[in-house]
Amino acid sequence: MDLKTLATKVTFTAACWFSLTCSQSFSHDYQVHENWLKPPIGLAHIGDSHGEIAVAKNGEVYVSVMGIKGGIQIFNADGQYLRNVPKAPKDIHGFEIHQDPSGEEFIYGAEMSGKRIFKLTLSGERVLDIDALAAIPKKYHREPVPLKNGWVPPPLRLTAVTVVDNGDMYVVDGYGLDYIHQFSAKGEYITTFGGQGAPWNFKNCHKISIDPRFTPKRILCNDRANMRLVHMKLSGEVIGTYAKDLRRPSAVDFYGDLVAVAEISGRVTLLNKVGRVVKHLGTNEVKTETDKNKTPPEKWREGVFTSPHGISFDANGNLYVTEYNKWGRVLRFDAVTHH
Secondary structure (H helix, E strand, O other), X not given: OOHHHHHHEEEEEEOHHHOOOOOXXXXXXXXXXXXXXXXXXXXXXXXXXXXXXXXXXOOOEEEEEOOOOOEEEEEOXXXXXXXXXXXXXXXXXXXXXXXXXXXXXXXXXXXXXXXXXXXXXXXXXXEEEEEHHHHOOHHHOOOOOOOOOOOOOOOOOOOEEEEOOOOOEEEEOOOOOOEEEEEOOOOOEEEEEEOOOOOOOOOOEEEEEEEOOOOOOEEEEEEHHHOEEEEEOOOOOEEEEEEOOOOOEEEEEEEOOEEEEEEOOOEEXXXXXXXXXXXXXXXXXXXXXXXOOOOOHHHOEOOEOOOEEEEEEOOOXXXXXXXXXXXXXXXXXXXXXXO
């Protein structure tokens, strides 16, 4: 093994005592897949990646981008650009691919500027469209009061959508008042919970996900400015802090009993089911390179993060991370399992 490969190889070993259900010890080797992503023809980089990433069951990788070729770009497992999702909004901060009971996959997300909640087929047909301004009661809208810099924040800035088995959607106003709004599978408003008051006390509830590792399933909130992950019942009742002292968690994804956390302060953390740290990946200790979208390509280092913002496993446990970066950056870590 040469020094470059050794330097970029990330190994994490986990015994099954980390898992509440596992009965056999195992280990994973995570090796950085260098230069995995190939941008669309004519572009040096994919464009402003202030969004999310998700892998469909066929292995294709979906990346939301706000740049020139904005919307949702699709890549194959080799990192080759395939196409854009037709008519996908260009202001998607968070989305997920969810398989409905029929077996068909759909893209669920929200337009951060457009203030609409949507459900798309993978081919781009909008099968559900919710006017969030009209559907969400005014008492949960932010007042148009200018901030110190003179900017008047909009009433809603929806940052993520997650979906539970019955089709109910949970939409978070993560750049607004941190409320979580629940809608039915038909797009009907149900209720609102969360926010900046007790018992939630959210401070930038950046993205939310359904945690499938528990029965019944739970909501997991990236309470970013509070440096923690919070578990809630599907009804909104707080279960408790799942993990704390993180580097501003932005997004999570699950693989078996593990959860991978994209931390915008330059790190990815793997946690077990009880919230214990299994491994850190790609840690960047250069603070001037993290928490921002202006770290230029000439400062990127393979296998070292700048500002992780979205994260997804594929079916084989390979890990994909998209960063908050105006040029657009996606990193891939390949998993090798030894039983």
